[in-house]
Amino acid sequence: MRLHIVNPNTTASMTQGIAAAARMVAPPDAVMTVTQPDFGPPSIEGFVDGAYAVPGMLARIIEAETAGADAHVIACFDDTGLDAARAISNAPVVGIAEAAFHLASMLGTRFTVVTTLARSIPIIEDNLLRYGLDRRCARVRASELPVLLLESDPAGAQEKLGHEIERALKEDGADCIVLGCAGMAALAEKFWLRFQVPVIDGVAAGVGLATTLARLGMKTSKAGGYAAPLPKPYVGAFAPFSPIP
Amino acid sequence: MRLHIVNPNTTASMTQGIAAAARMVAPPDAVMTVTQPDFGPPSIEGFVDGAYAVPGMLARIIEAETAGADAHVIACFDDTGLDAARAISNAPVVGIAEAAFHLASMLGTRFTVVTTLARSIPIIEDNLLRYGLDRRCARVRASELPVLLLESDPAGAQEKLGHEIERALKEDGADCIVLGCAGMAALAEKFWLRFQVPVIDGVAAGVGLATTLARLGMKTSKAGGYAAPLPKPYVGAFAPFSPIP
Amino acid sequence: MRLHIVNPNTTASMTQGIAAAARMVAPPDAVMTVTQPDFGPPSIEGFVDGAYAVPGMLARIIEAETAGADAHVIACFDDTGLDAARAISNAPVVGIAEAAFHLASMLGTRFTVVTTLARSIPIIEDNLLRYGLDRRCARVRASELPVLLLESDPAGAQEKLGHEIERALKEDGADCIVLGCAGMAALAEKFWLRFQVPVIDGVAAGVGLATTLARLGMKTSKAGGYAAPLPKPYVGAFAPFSPIP
Amino acid sequence: MRLHIVNPNTTASMTQGIAAAARMVAPPDAVMTVTQPDFGPPSIEGFVDGAYAVPGMLARIIEAETAGADAHVIACFDDTGLDAARAISNAPVVGIAEAAFHLASMLGTRFTVVTTLARSIPIIEDNLLRYGLDRRCARVRASELPVLLLESDPAGAQEKLGHEIERALKEDGADCIVLGCAGMAALAEKFWLRFQVPVIDGVAAGVGLATTLARLGMKTSKAGGYAAPLPKPYVGAFAPFSPIP
Amino acid sequence: MRLHIVNPNTTASMTQGIAAAARMVAPPDAVMTVTQPDFGPPSIEGFVDGAYAVPGMLARIIEAETAGADAHVIACFDDTGLDAARAISNAPVVGIAEAAFHLASMLGTRFTVVTTLARSIPIIEDNLLRYGLDRRCARVRASELPVLLLESDPAGAQEKLGHEIERALKEDGADCIVLGCAGMAALAEKFWLRFQVPVIDGVAAGVGLATTLARLGMKTSKAGGYAAPLPKPYVGAFAPFSPIP
Amino acid sequence: MRLHIVNPNTTASMTQGIAAAARMVAPPDAVMTVTQPDFGPPSIEGFVDGAYAVPGMLARIIEAETAGADAHVIACFDDTGLDAARAISNAPVVGIAEAAFHLASMLGTRFTVVTTLARSIPIIEDNLLRYGLDRRCARVRASELPVLLLESDPAGAQEKLGHEIERALKEDGADCIVLGCAGMAALAEKFWLRFQVPVIDGVAAGVGLATTLARLGMKTSKAGGYAAPLPKPYVGAFAPFSPIP
Numbered sequence A, B, C, D, E, F: 001m002r003l004h005i006v007n008p009n010t011t012a013s014m015t016q017g018i019a020a021a022a023r024m025v026a027p028p029d030a031v032m033t034v035t036q037p038d039f040g041p042p043s044i045e046g047f048v049d050g051a052y053a054v055p056g057m058l059a060r061i062i063e064a065e066t067a068g069a070d071a072h073v074i075a076c077f078d079d080t081g082l083d084a085a086r087a088i089s090n091a092p093v094v095g096i097a098e099a100a101f102h103l104a105s106m107l108g109t110r111f112t113v114v115t116t117l118a119r120s121i122p123i124i125e126d127n128l129l130r131y132g133l134d135r136r137c138a139r140v141r142a143s144e145l146p147v148l149l150l151e152s153d154p155a156g157a158q159e160k161l162g163h164e165i166e167r168a169l170k171e172d173g174a175d176c177i178v179l180g181c182a183g184m185a186a187l188a189e190k191f192w193l194r195f196q197v198p199v200i201d202g203v204a205a206g207v208g209l210a211t212t213l214a215r216l217g218m219k220t221s222k223a224g225g226y227a228a229p230l231p232k233p234y235v236g237a238f239a240p241f242s243p244i245p
Helices: A012-026 A047-066 A082-088 A095-109 A120-131 A154-171 A182-194 A202-215 B012-025 B047-068 B082-088 B096-107 B118-131 B154-171 B182-195 B202-215 C013-025 C045-067 C082-088 C096-107 C118-131 C155-172 C182-195 C203-213 D012-024 D045-068 D082-088 D096-107 D116-133 D154-171 D182-195 D201-216 E012-025 E047-066 E082-088 E096-107 E118-131 E154-171 E182-197 E204-216 F012-025 F049-067 F082-088 F096-107 F118-131 F154-171 F182-195 F202-215
Strands: A003-008 A031-035 A071-074 A094-095 A110-114 A137-141 A176-179 A199-201 B002-006 B031-035 B071-074 B094-096 B111-115 B137-142 B176-180 B199-200 C002-008 C031-035 C073-074 C092-094 C111-115 C137-142 C176-180 C200-201 D002-006 D031-035 D072-073 D093-095 D111-115 D136-144 D177-180 D199-201 E002-006 E031-035 E071-074 E094-097 E109-116 E137-142 E175-178 E198-202 F002-006 F033-034 F071-074 F093-094 F111-115 F139-140 F175-182 F199-201
Touching: A003 A012, A003 A202, A012 A031, A012 A182, A012 A202, A031 A047, A047 A071, A047 A082, A047 F049, A047 F082, A071 A082, A071 A202, A082 A094, A082 F049, A094 A095, A094 A202, A095 A110, A095 A120, A095 A176, A095 A199, A095 A202, A095 B096, A095 B202, A110 A120, A110 A154, A110 B096, A120 A137, A120 F118, A137 A154, A154 A176, A154 A182, A154 F118, A176 A182, A176 A202, A182 A199, A182 A202, A199 A202, A199 B002, A202 B096, A202 B202, B002 B012, B002 B047, B002 B202, B012 B031, B012 B182, B012 B202, B031 B047, B047 B071, B047 B082, B047 C045, B047 C082, B071 B096, B071 B202, B071 C013, B082 B094, B082 C045, B094 B096, B094 B202, B096 B111, B096 B118, B096 B176, B096 B199, B096 B202, B111 B118, B111 B154, B118 B137, B118 C118, B137 B154, B154 B176, B154 B182, B176 B182, B176 B202, B182 B199, B182 B202, B182 E154, B199 B202, C002 C013, C002 C045, C002 C203, C002 E182, C013 C031, C013 C182, C013 C203, C013 E137, C031 C045, C045 C073, C045 C082, C073 C082, C073 C096, C073 C203, C082 C092, C082 E094, C092 C096, C092 C203, C096 C111, C096 C118, C096 C176, C096 D096, C096 D201, C111 C118, C111 F202, C137 C155, C155 C176, C155 C182, C176 C182, C176 C203, C182 C203, C200 C203, C203 D096, C203 D201, D002 D012, D002 D045, D002 D201, D012 D031, D012 D201, D045 D072, D045 D082, D045 D154, D045 E047, D045 E082, D045 F199, D072 D082, D072 D096, D072 D201, D082 D093, D082 E047, D093 D096, D093 D201, D096 D111, D096 D116, D096 D177, D096 D199, D096 D201, D111 D116, D111 D154, D116 D136, D116 E118, D136 D154, D154 D177, D154 D182, D177 D201, D182 D199, D182 D201, D199 D201, E002 E012, E002 E047, E002 E204, E012 E031, E012 E182, E012 E204, E012 F202, E031 E047, E047 E071, E047 E082, E071 E082, E071 E096, E071 E198, E071 E204, E082 E094, E094 E096, E094 E204, E096 E109, E096 E118, E096 E175, E096 E198, E096 E204, E096 F096, E096 F202, E109 E118, E109 E154, E118 E137, E118 F033, E118 F071, E137 E154, E154 E175, E175 E182, E175 E204, E182 E198, E182 E204, E198 E204, E198 F118, E204 F202, F002 F012, F002 F199, F002 F202, F012 F033, F012 F182, F012 F202, F033 F049, F049 F082, F071 F082, F071 F096, F071 F202, F082 F093, F093 F096, F093 F202, F096 F111, F096 F118, F096 F175, F096 F199, F096 F202, F111 F118, F111 F154, F118 F139, F154 F175, F154 F182, F175 F182, F175 F202, F182 F202, F199 F202
Parallel strands: A003 A031, A003 A071, A071 A094, A110 A137, A110 A176, A176 A199, B002 B031, B002 B071, B071 B094, B111 B137, B111 B176, B176 B199, C002 C031, C002 C073, C073 C092, C111 C137, C111 C176, C176 C200, D002 D031, D002 D072, D072 D093, D111 D136, D111 D177, D177 D199, E002 E031, E002 E071, E071 E094, E109 E137, E109 E175, E175 E198, F002 F033, F002 F071, F071 F093, F111 F139, F111 F175, F175 F199
Antiparallel strands: none
């Protein structure tokens, strides 16, 4: 089974962190490729970064699928470009946020998401609404922790996130925590031990679900909104992509 | 990894069918136990059968967990007793309907469920509502096919179900089909080939998600509605269950 | 008019309390039978107790209906086994929680539920969602008061519940209170006098609605999800129930 | 117990029909007053008739409450002026549509409403949404039968409504029917016998629920949106109403 | 373009304030008429005032439309009588609350409404629900400021409202404020400058949207719930209105 | 007032059509600029085209805003890149679909959207859900008319769309029609005359709402999800955009 995990931002150290997290949970028979785009934003914080990240990410998905990927994982908690990725590929595509929401809804009765910046809350809430999983989500909380500080100040990050988890369990009625950023993977186990509730990291969840879909031989439906793009002459900057056979 | 799959009805041939379907998708390192209750209804068609099936099924879950199960799958499309099963165990528990709904929502934009009897529609719709996945479900259709006829008249069953799938794709705007009964597992691939859209069998989906949760080391949250039952002296018929350590 | 009220737990003192509460509100021409199961949990706190309570309760409903009951009331605030009870009987069946929610939504604009243990919140919220009455419910609050302490320490119970009602009126924007446990019937009037807002006890509400349905000659619909169970050979522990004519 | 039933339109024959329907279901100890406004529309078909009907109806409610009414029923299927009526009275107020919706949701899994004119559909759907009971409603159907024809051509009315009920049971998945007009009371039993599913008339339902609320000693909450109107000098046409003590 | 703005209460100074606010935002080519009813409540605080205000307001709308109005604005934040006004006129009708909600949902991701009395909250929440815009509304807050004090104590009003806005931005996650009363128009700009987020006054929003609809030549649909009222003989107090050609 | 209308695809004839439609409804004092991206897809049909269209479109928005635009209109019925556009600009940004939905919800009780390809239905339904206006939308219908055929075969297009509108009015209970493509502007008036219900073109609606927001001096909120993007070094293809002062 060949899994492709794409970090939609251009920061190599984050890609490496994601690869490390993915390797810890991938099944022995999985061959994993972890990529990042050639161009785009170094981190995805808000709608604009998200929009600019998609074209470079789609290029990686096309390449990986041509090379035989059985499933793709988009390793950004905004599930950046997820619908477009599904429409451009035949293999299943899983976003790490949606994966975490799905798993959380099977482990507890209400989950709280603890993310980085407040500006990401409406993005995450919109996704929850579209997936339907807002019904199982108690609250989306921001720790006001910039993405790149997760790497540069891990202790401070742990402190701030821990504080939000404490409030989630006390104030939100949550019995399950979803960590709202691909860069928080390393913290999931620590928080589980500390708070004694399931703490779900999206990268692990995404690799898990992509593995499941690939093993079941599942493909993305081409009969509805994820139909292959119609061939047409794109202008400029983006080389016209060749359809995946 | 030890997976426990429980068929909540007492019909051995259905249990064998479920075991066969599960074996086809389980990963090589999974040790599977497939059980059925000692007492209860021979098939689950409606709310009453469902209610009477739960105590016998919970007994199997307690036994399997004591014997070291890492995850449980409830192999009835009504997700019979799912919440009670979660509260009584520490390992994760997955219902085959919820598993199918979750996977379907990652493969297409709208799915239709094709089930057996019309009396099951409100049960399935209630579950979809509680999970939030009604938002991705175009419709729940009944083929008016009694559960036990799936075994005795497979050709007629295939004909009737195929007809409903055809209508689902044409009338409901669905691009993905969920087969709404544990006994339909053998038909999923045939329908996929015929209709060229993802056709999801709950047993495969359930085994897939349970495997994922087990591999990730996930446990059911004990901090909310799935808290372990308080010890108290039950009267009569049911031997007081011993808490799982 | 013959009303059957079933306490789904096996604690006789609670059954007596429920009978006393019911008698206070029943119309003069009502003949009431108040029963409890022969087997099952002594109180219902969470999903597991609920699941084990249903078979014993259904037996009582079948007996009462055979004896001519015109309506049934399920006297547990989780509305334990309500759907199965409807499917097994022809007479209407009312849960005390749903009855309280329906009445509350006609007396105020938003109601808050004050229940016993936090683990019951997801059960109550799920029911509210399925009934649609979550839209009129401001919040479900837990006082962390174990069910059986309602009897053993009534003063402490009143103190704790009063505190939650105070917060509900101040913080939730509620103008109506629903007491979330069959054992709280005796407190409704006290709280009404103290807080000057409608305080609704489920037992009174349930008896009221069952009376209404019986007087109108209403029956449970047998055309959909509440269709009579199909005759089939149950295995073991549960004697196959004879269908109600 | 003193019940006040107000027909919000000015057509005496409809008021008499409502009184007849109410009498058939009222308990022996109920003293009923059935009124209609002095001024306003002769039938309520759409938003404009509804708006003009309210002031005259509120006058009747104030009079009846001053005379000691224990509960009020608004006998128009649009639940005309229901919120204002609650705010102006201390006794509980029940709309016949909401009463029918509440009872229907306890007798079946999905109900369909069969009303008169298509222009009433958005009014009924808005009410269902606000009450939350849209979640249990399969569909609102119009028979395109003008209200006043219910009296002048009962056979034709029965034919048209019967046809819609037939379709509701076949196409909507409904197992329960709500008759969507106060003037259809006489038909409920006939349709029940013919279609063998619960057929609910709002007048009966409303009288039943008002009786229940009155017997339980319930009052409308004055702590929220139904607080008594603030005393202030109204200008012209409407004599300033005197607050109900 | 002829715009008609109706203040549904009978207080002339409020009508003048509304006219002043409207004039500040109307396009140069708009001819504005600002009216108030001849009879009814001097302010609208709750359901009862609202119900009594409608007939007098509809009279003004009929007059203005006969005189050639291209669009109407109802200048009360409860959108009093909005549906009836649409049904009685051919020109488009805009409520100031709905207008503010629509604009707010295009300027930010979540808005909070700051209104006067708590009794208005359920009215506003019901409207938000019916319009669908509850999904973009973080919260409806009451400052417990009586409508008429907005005029008599503007400094105190500003203080109280400012305090609620502060809390909305901090506690609700709102990034946009809607002022919940026609009498707050003069404060919008001050609060914008102070809090640096969009602060939307309904009068300005309503005039803006009515202008837009009129310029586009839009008319209210007469094909559904807003169909012209059927001609019928009204009794007493209200002169039978002549249908608008 | 300076309005900027951006056609997010690269087809000049569509840009001209949009400009023509916009000019017909713009107020006399509006200075309009109509642009299209330098690179990207020639039409937007589905998620992939949409994703590739955004970067080129954002460039035009930055340019126009730097040049002093008071409001932007995104002239694609998928509201392509709307959230990113809002985050990157200070002026308000309006999508033509959302504009049409908002206006439709003020002119009728239920609207149906008639769009081009079925693959666009999930995109439009997702947007309706996020805006909340799904609650007023009866149905989204596809005519299976490719976008570019609107220009090459206008008679055939009119025939197909007219057929869908006919069905919408008959089957969906809609009383208002929204044309679901920027290229259908020229047909709105014809269909209005033919079907006698409001037929709303998004370009007209978008220009109307953008004008309103600009005239009111409104700005996009920078306090939540639309906060200005954080400055950071983008890699490759996209020149780092300079923040708008």
